[in-house]
Amino acid sequence: MSDINGAQALIRTLVACGVDTCFANPGTSEMHFVAALDTVPEMRGVLGLFEGVATGAADGYARLAERPAVTLLHLGPGLGNGLANLHNARKARVPMINVVGDHATYHKQYDAQLESDIETVAHNVSPGWVRTSQYTAELGRDAAEAVAAARTPPGQVATLILPADVSWSPGGDVATPVEPPARSTVPADTIDAVAKAVRSGEPVGLLVGGAALRQRGLMAAARIAAAVQARLLCETFPARLERGAGLPAVERLAYLGEFALGQMAGLRHLVLVDAKAPVSFFAYPDKPSYLVPEGCEVHVLATGGDDVAGALEDLAEAIGAAADGAAVQPASRPALPTGELTPDAIAQAVGALLPEGAVVADEANTSGLTAPLHTAGASRHDWLCLTGGAIGQGLPVATGAAVARPDRKVIALQADGSALYTFQALWTQAREALDVVTVLYNNRSYAILNMELNRVGAEPPGPKARSLLDLSDPNIDFVSMARGLGVPATRATTAAELSDQLARALVEPGPALIEAMVPGFG
């Protein structure tokens, strides 16, 4: 029997598999894992004060690092607290490993206070891979298989439930990494069939998502679009979109179904490239859920597990698209804004100042509508979206992205209501001295719900309904909140103040928050 315990074997196996960052919010049942961290120098431990921070950070990390991090969570309630951002990570199809501590195997029968059914909760976010380790000697192998599952294209959340005695007992065995499957090559007859549709002479749209949204896939997609005058569209909420001057500009499908239908009007062929056929975010009375226009044929070029960029290049070749035919975004930046501080003014300031290689974590919701427009011609950057609709993702994702890429500046565009789900992320940014600048849009409401309340066709809202969508009374002071968590913060009430504060924050190292007082909505 080896002289290391299960926890040590687990951590060493994770490191051997290329997983060297742990976003943790541990409790007593995870204490041996915590103690074992000091025996494996390669594994970094990053504390979050809430599980929604740890899980969202692991998501942001994976989007930038292109490899998984591991989370450390405390039994069923800890997994529950992480569930919203794990939901977003599942929809983002990022690789991630959750380690969820559990009671010792022999202790579960006693139904102690923290006992609950962890596996069923885990299936909500890890439908593809959930395992409860039963034997210390097999824990290393379980971990290697969890990493391989997480890294199986396009990527997924894998959950390993770790009973305390499996973790603390001696006899741990470091396992050899398990190679995940490679992406599949899209068959030639699929390429040919799509090529035929694309060259039909009828109006064509390319809807690109997932792995198609990096430089290689985007360049190939833009070649195709130029060759056949296809409309080049992007899924509404990409996990990571490379953009900026020198890259093809793609138009994101609108959140509101009416507008998305307008973007696709007249199409006879819609080619899906690692994207789903568009559906509305929510259902509304008397509005369609399925948004593909009538008479438009849907073709699938590639799905998540495929070599998506390769398929786009094959299609470009098949239709004889010019190698240098891709239209790219010219460099251009808006002027620094002056006058009233509006969401559009903030977007202009961000567009004017965005540093080369920046990462934008976008949870601005209604306040962020024009941000993509004003940043389209800025230096190259990455845009990270709220992939699963579970708000409270922006600050944690920004945190994890900054851990993954300390060489890049992260800008979090953050709505007020959403910020309050996982505001504790700022503390981790302060502790780890992460280069994250948060622009907090304070409009003192759940603005999107004011809009949706009208859209769903509910009767005109009375005072009780309005009160449940309102974040004033009392007003929230985000500067005070941020400082309380150790992050320097300022408040901007004019466009000029915002521009000044943003310019300054972008050259200072470490985190900062700017509370932008924007007009209320609704």
Add this chain to the structure above:
Amino acid sequence: MSDINGAQALIRTLVACGVDTCFANPGTSEMHFVAALDTVPEMRGVLGLFEGVATGAADGYARLAERPAVTLLHLGPGLGNGLANLHNARKARVPMINVVGDHATYHKQYDAQLESDIETVAHNVSPGWVRTSQYTAELGRDAAEAVAAARTPPGQVATLILPADVSWSPGGDVATPVEPPARSTVPADTIDAVAKAVRSGEPVGLLVGGAALRQRGLMAAARIAAAVQARLLCETFPARLERGAGLPAVERLAYLGEFALGQMAGLRHLVLVDAKAPVSFFAYPDKPSYLVPEGCEVHVLATGGDDVAGALEDLAEAIGAAADGAAVQPASRPALPTGELTPDAIAQAVGALLPEGAVVADEANTSGLTAPLHTAGASRHDWLCLTGGAIGQGLPVATGAAVARPDRKVIALQADGSALYTFQALWTQAREALDVVTVLYNNRSYAILNMELNRVGAEPPGPKARSLLDLSDPNIDFVSMARGLGVPATRATTAAELSDQLARALVEPGPALIEAMVPGFG
């Protein structure tokens, strides 16, 4: 067909069933429920900025109101965010109804961003009653059955999943309330069997919990204890314990198994009264999980669904206990503390100042060990504990208790690390002008984990392990955080300052927070 929609029928049915308070954190799929609130004046809507606040508040409300509130949550991620405090509510066995909005029935097939498997998550916290409403006409009946399920003794969390179209469609029907079953009378032969053990002359312990912890049950238990010199013990983390001068004093079983074993040492009979046979909170290497001493026989007098107080009175009669035999706590209060600000000094200040009829929400964890001691002889009050071990319960429970009982002062004894899971509760306290005074013990660490790290037998912690249990670097400024959420806050660094600030806060209306700077632990 009626002219009200499903949401209106649902809310009117809830009101008819005695449920008139809704703790809400809604999204788009719940907008018709929100709009319908204004059509039913009897239903109050209370906004929480996070689902852990809404669910914890519903728990605290039920503990004080002795009837359920309803929560309003947004799909699977909203339920996930509420899961930790729903876990605590499940362990507290309080009545509660969750309404979880879902996509329209016909929209689910499209796997939109917020689609997930809600029912499996709901089973974690509502094992006894989960239903997805399918028809508007039946929604009222579903609601009435949910309330009856929630109110089935001893109480439970019932979850009603509400598809948006079932909510918005016309044809809603207000249902007649469904009477929940009454508590069962404990059979005479059970009483006789327990009476025989109690009168055996051998050492007896009474372990009381749940419904036995109110005045009537406690008085009967104390009569029995006095008649046969039994040890009177209380479960470790009661949902609601009535105590103070004039009530029997019961000794809570210790959190640490070693101490609990000491409290039960020598017992030959342990009578369980709506309490479980004691087990350790966590498992530890080489320590027992099951804590009943060897050679001690366990007898069950009453369980959750029984007429628990009635069974205790029957037992008291059966053994001929004197009607006035109960020993009660004499009135006594500690002096106001001076000198260093320690957790014990805080306990003394609370004991000295606790108002008549106060409610104490106790999530002080390691900092709160002596608080029960120093408050035992204060005026009558209720003590609410962290029932399920999922931290982040204290501030929400205090919030809900204050909503239920505006005539009483609520004191939240709150550990720093735990506070950060659901700190948003303070905003709801400010908005609703609730009489909650929070004493925040800032020891700048997860102190309990420093203790547990040693207890689990892990190797001496290295710098990485210590860092994951440490809340300094940066230090958190809870005064700033509280003010940011609209709650007046002060900081105390000496026992005299704490006493002064507490005395002042207890006479002011509305919420207040006192950040008590106590020495670090570990």
